[in-house]
Amino acid sequence: MIMKKAITILLGIGSVLLLTGIAYAFLVAPIAVDPNTGKEVFHQKILYFHVPVAETSLVSFILAAVFGALFLYKRERKYDFLSLAAVELGFMYGLLVEMTGMMWDKAAWGVWWQWEPRLTTYLILMLMYSGYFVMRSSIGEDSTKARFGAVYAIIAAVNVPLTFFAIRLIPSIHPILFDSSGAGLEGPLLVAFLVSMFGMTFFYVSLLLTRYQMFGVSEELDILKNQIGG
Amino acid sequence: MSGGRQIGAIVKKDIIAELRTKEMVVSMFLFVLLIMVAFHYGFGTTTDFSPFAGGLIWIAFLFTSLLGLNRSFVHEKDEGCLEGLLLSPVDRPNIFFGKMIGNFIFLTIVEIIAVPLYLVMLNLSIRGSVPMFILAIVLSNIGICVVGTLLSTISINTKMRDMLLPLIYLPISSPILICAVTSTNGIMGGVTGEKFAPVISAMKILAAYDIMFLLVAYALYDFVIGE
Amino acid sequence: MKDQLPYVVGVYMGIWVVLLGYVFIVNNKLSGLKKELGALSKAVEKKNK
Numbered sequence: 001m002i003m004k005k006a007i008t009i010l011l012g013i014g015s016v017l018l019l020t021g022i023a024y025a026f027l028v029a030p031i032a033v034d035p036n037t038g039k040e041v042f043h044q045k046i047l048y049f050h051v052p053v054a055e056t057s058l059v060s061f062i063l064a065a066v067f068g069a070l071f072l073y074k075r076e077r078k079y080d081f082l083s084l085a086a087v088e089l090g091f092m093y094g095l096l097v098e099m100t101g102m103m104w105d106k107a108a109w110g111v112w113w114q115w116e117p118r119l120t121t122y123l124i125l126m127l128m129y130s131g132y133f134v135m136r137s138s139i140g141e142d143s144t145k146a147r148f149g150a151v152y153a154i155i156a157a158v159n160v161p162l163t164f165f166a167i168r169l170i171p172s173i174h175p176i177l178f179d180s181s182g183a184g185l186e187g188p189l190l191v192a193f194l195v196s197m198f199g200m201t202f203f204y205v206s207l208l209l210t211r212y213q214m215f216g217v218s219e220e221l222d223i224l225k226n227q228i229g230g
Numbered sequence: 231m232s233g234g235r236q237i238g239a240i241v242k243k244d245i246i247a248e249l250r251t252k253e254m255v256v257s258m259f260l261f262v263l264l265i266m267v268a269f270h271y272g273f274g275t276t277t278d279f280s281p282f283a284g285g286l287i288w289i290a291f292l293f294t295s296l297l298g299l300n301r302s303f304v305h306e307k308d309e310g311c312l313e314g315l316l317l318s319p320v321d322r323p324n325i326f327f328g329k330m331i332g333n334f335i336f337l338t339i340v341e342i343i344a345v346p347l348y349l350v351m352l353n354l355s356i357r358g359s360v361p362m363f364i365l366a367i368v369l370s371n372i373g374i375c376v377v378g379t380l381l382s383t384i385s386i387n388t389k390m391r392d393m394l395l396p397l398i399y400l401p402i403s404s405p406i407l408i409c410a411v412t413s414t415n416g417i418m419g420g421v422t423g424e425k426f427a428p429v430i431s432a433m434k435i436l437a438a439y440d441i442m443f444l445l446v447a448y449a450l451y452d453f454v455i456g457e
Numbered sequence: 458m459k460d461q462l463p464y465v466v467g468v469y470m471g472i473w474v475v476l477l478g479y480v481f482i483v484n485n486k487l488s489g490l491k492k493e494l495g496a497l498s499k500a501v502e503k504k505n506k
Contacts, residue, residue, distance in 0.1 A: 011480065022469060042461045050468070095475075096472055100468045103468045132398075134397055135397075147453050148388075155380070155381075158443070170408065210480070214483060214487045224497045
């Protein structure tokens with residue numbers, strides 16, 4: 001029951017912070033100006049959601065690897081549940097990153113997809129973690145599923161920085177209109193960004209715990225079903 | 231037996247089995263040739279392949295390596311050799327290194343024949359330094375074999391077996407593909423000066439990739455091969 | 458600004474729809490599972506008596 005309360009509270013804080021972030025971004029923060037052309041870039045508002053989502057998804061993949069390592073070390077089912085939940089959520093957030101990134105491309109350059117390095121990295125990550133789900137579903141035993149899942153989560157997480165640096169090698173065709181890494185943020189823009197960032201983190205933890213709880217309940221259910229069947 | 235001799239014994243076993251049947255190297259080699267012919271028709275009337283020489287070579291080698299990687303464990307599993315290997319007092323990571331070196335040798339043999347053939351038949355030439363070209367190929371081969379051996383051990387223990395390997399191997403090996411193509415393209419095009427910097431950093435990333443995954447494989451192979 | 462507005466709105470709406478949809482689906486499934494678990498454990502208790 002403590003868990004349920006914690007989930008609700010985290011979800012509440014997260015939502016409030018996210019809504020505050022949006023309100024702040026649209027009402028208080030000024031429209032960003034492109035330093036090169038001096039034009040206003042309204043689509044920069046996407047950043048207040050796009051970057052927190054992207055960073056949460058990366059954190060999620062790293063968490064999945066950490067929980068995977070913990071599972072291999074301690075052999076407790078709960079770490080496997082956490083690892084799987086983290087991969088699932090990271091995957092969902094990754095899809096959101098792709099979606100918002102494509103919207104950004106369309107708004108900024110008029111095309112949906114142009115092999116921009118960060119988005120391409122995410123595309124490869126998505127393909128990599130789709131493999132995770134295919135692999136898990138093609139294993140019969142639960143213990144093997146957990147073991148291979150943990151190993152694969154670690155391999156994939158090691159691959160994330162390598163992929164990122166490798167893709168950076170190929171020169172990007174398009175000029176960088178606005179530094180979307182968030183490094184150029186100041187004053188109200190930074191406040192809006194940080195509020196969204198924290199909001200997204202709280203939201204994420206709440207989702208992770210919910211998903212974790214769900215695995216626990218369904219495992220209990222399976223045990224009970226086996227008892228009745230046997 | 232010491233670690234080195236255990237690895238040597240596994241490599242020797244693979245080579246003897248291969249010398250008897252010759253199926254792996256021959257089929258990989260034929261596959262490379264077939265891809266070359268497919269490239270010719272796929273690109274229509276193009277006669278100048280030099281701008282994307284690295285891309286052609288590495289797409290061919292990556293898919294060819296898939297063929298060999300799948301074979302290397304399907305074999306062991308079907309004949310029940312894997313159980314035998316696991317029962318013998320060989321350290322698990324040494325099984326990995328043995329299989330990896332075996333795969334590396336077969337892939338290298340295929341490439342030694344295939345690279346000159348590609349150069350001749352697609353009218354390509356290496357304008358840069360040949361030792362650098364070889365270094366790029368060796369670094370990529372190590373990466374391909376380390377990741378491939380690790381992942382094919384995983385895929386062979388699932389219900390999908392060899393169907394699964396491409397799905398997990400191709401995305402995870404994408405840094406190899408990117409770096410190998412960048413470096414070989416640069417070397418074959420004979421770029422110098424400032425344009426050579428991406429080639430060097432691609433090689434550095436390849437080396438980092440090899441080392442990282444060797445460590446990961448060494449640490450995790452115990453859990454992969456089954457208990 | 459005008460031609461960029463639909464995309465910005467699309468992003469914010471899209472993310473909320475996906476996130477809230479996820480919360481809704483997961484919680485729905487969770488309560489369903491809990492109900493099933495409660496019913497089953499009662500059945501098991503009866504059987505044991």
